[in-house]
Amino acid sequence: MDEKKPLNKSPGEGYPGGTTVATYTGYPQGGQQAGTYPGAQPPAGTYPGTQPLAGAYPGYQGGYQGGQPAGGYPHGGQPEGSYPGAPFPAGQGYQHGGVAQGDIQVQWNGEVPAEDVIDNPNVPMQVPTAPPLEKMDQVTGYTNVGFNDQMLQPPSYEEAMRGEQPIRSTVTSLPTVSEEDCRAALLQHVAEHCCYGKGAAQEMKIADIQHSSAFHYTLETFGEGRASSWAYEPYRGQPIDGPMNGPAPGPWDIQMNAPAMFSNTRQFLEVPHTASVKPCHACLAMGKIRCHRCFGRGRVRCDFCHGRGYREVFRHGEHEHERCTWCHGDGRKRCMTCSGWGMITCVTCQGHCNLKCFIKLTITWTNHLVDHIVERTSMPDHLIRNVSGQLAFEEQNLRVWPVNHFPDSEINSASQRLVSQQAIAYPNEKILMQRHRVRIVPVAQVLYKWKDHNSSFFVFGFEHKVHAPDYPQQCCCGCSIV
Structure with missing residues (x-):
């Protein structure tokens, strides 16, 4: 042909x-x-x-x-x-x-269309579709399961016994920074900004250093959530664990251990005895x-001649029809x-013509972290989160006791509030472990004078990070501040 x-x-x-x-x-x-x-x-x-x-x-x-x-x-x-x-x-x-x-x-x-369609190589491919839900088997304990994950409330369990409140040690004092440390930290800060001049950092006279401490309280609640849904995959002859092997276990009856505590992880597994083979x-x-x-x-319409089978060319002063070389004059191509x-x-x-259908269990381990910062200078509080400090307190238990012995009463109040909130914040998860900490971050406010400019900057954290929004030489020659 x-x-x-x-x-x-x-x-x-x-x-x-x-x-x-x-x-x-x-x-x-x-x-x-x-x-x-x-x-x-x-x-x-x-x-x-x-x-x-x-x-x-x-x-x-x-x-x-x-x-x-x-x-x-x-x-x-x-x-x-x-x-x-x-x-x-x-x-x-x-x-x-x-x-x-x-x-x-x-x-x-x-x-099938009666006429050739325009060729579009970028037409999106078809995507796999889920089988009709009414064709799925009825599995005890999973009657309302669809193809979208459905969160499952954990079974009722006794509130974890806290026992007696642990004995907590007193908080130790923090080291302070000297004038040399403050000047060296400022020079390093200036070196990290290409348009900052170092003359002010070298020549300024430090009038006073006011030492203080910022407190960072964190509470971590590590919970496990489970969701079930129908899933399918091509049936290639793999083993089928169906109802003939016994009744399916409940979603919370399947034992799974968290790979790592206080780390976000997700795992998927096939619920035993729920698989079957269905025609696609x-x-x-x-x-x-x-x-x-x-x-x-x-066949599709030739996009070079637009389905006409020829192309118009101008030759010898006349318009002529030339046979399309892409479709060989057919107007269509394969x-x-x-x-x-x-x-x-x-x-x-x-x-493969057939599908393996089964109930998929999604287990999600989530670490929920809340915190509270106490910082009483004009420095922004969020800067405290990104620097290190002294770990003054740490406890881990199934359920933690609120902090009540810290010298700063605001930390004690924040701990009481956050512990109470986290206890009821996640009804669809089973709380596996809790941990809370208090870090003490040193903060030094340095008052200085350079020429006629009186201002201050902050040195904070064990890394001696600097916050100097009013540094006098923030632009060099040829630069402008936007």
């Missing part, structure tokens, strides 16, 4: 492109398909060397394409939950293009769906996505 010959010139010729009604009777006695062409001669409008698509795929005879999955089906039979008489999903192939059993009529009612709903267990690029026609077949591998089952 001349490959340049247009396909589907009439609805009943070659690859189905319009409304077609055909009757097929299967393969009698394992021989040639009834109604095929003698001598395996392909009809006009088909591709040489291939069997014509006659409402079903070659070798597909009333069952699952490729035969019974390796290892057999669970329960000793074929997959449960088949879809007898279900229409083919809209936009994904031929209506009722399913299994040919005996004398049936296969129809295409407007599924997207392709009706055929393994193929309609091509999303050519909409099943196998779809590069499906190679002209009009069908592609099913994206849901990846061509």
Whole structure:
């Protein structure tokens, strides 16, 4: 056949492109398909060397394409939950293009466009779709499970016994910084800014250093949350742990330990005894769906000649029609996505025809951190979070006691408030552990004078970080402050 010959010139010729009604009777006695062409001669409008698509795929005879999955089906039979008489999903192939059993009529009612579509190589691919929820098995303890994660409240458990309040030691004092340390810290701060001048840092006279301490209280609540949902994957013959192996355990009956305490982690696992094999709903267990690029026609309109088969050229002072070299005058070209077949591998089952469906349990370990900062100078409080200090207090327990012995009463009040809030803040999680700390961060406010400029800067943290918003030489020659 001349490959340049247009396909589907009439609805009943070659690859189905319009409304077609055909009757097929299967393969009698394992021989040639009834109604095929003698001598395996392909009809006009088909591709040489291939069997014509006659409402079903070659070798597909009333069952699952490729035969019974390796290892057999669970329960000793074929997959449960088949879809007898279900229409083919809209936009994904031929209506009722399913299994040919005996004398049936296969129809295409407007599924394939009557005209060639414009070629768009950037058309988004189809995405896998979830099976119908009503086809999923009923599993005790998971009756309301869908395909989206549903948070599960933990079972009621006794409040963790705190026992007696632990004995807490007194808070030690912090070292102070000298004038030399303050000047060296300021010079380092100036060196980190390209437009800062170091003359002021070298020449300024330090009048006074006022030492103080900032307190940073943190409370960590480490909790575990569980959510369940239906999940699916292509069935490739992998083992199936179904209800025949016993009842499914409850979502909170499955023992799992956190990989690391006070660290955010997530794990997924298959709930035992909930798996089953279902025929793919997207392709009706055929393994193929309609091509999303050519909409099943196998050909697309040539985008160089816009489907005309020729291009206008200006030659010898006249406009002439020149045969398009891209489509060879046909006005159409083979779809590069499906190679002209009009069908592609099913994206849901990846061509395996069946799906393994099971209940997926998502376990999420989350570390919830809240804090409170006490800092009584004009320096912004948030700067205290990013520097180190002295760890004055740390406790870890299933449930912690609020801090009540700290010299600063604001820390004691903040601890009482945050501990009470965190105890009821996460009803869908099981609290595994709590930990709270108090850090003491040294802060020094340095008062200085440079020429006629009187101001101050701050040195804080064990790293001797500097906060100097009023530094007098913040721009050098040629720079301007925006």
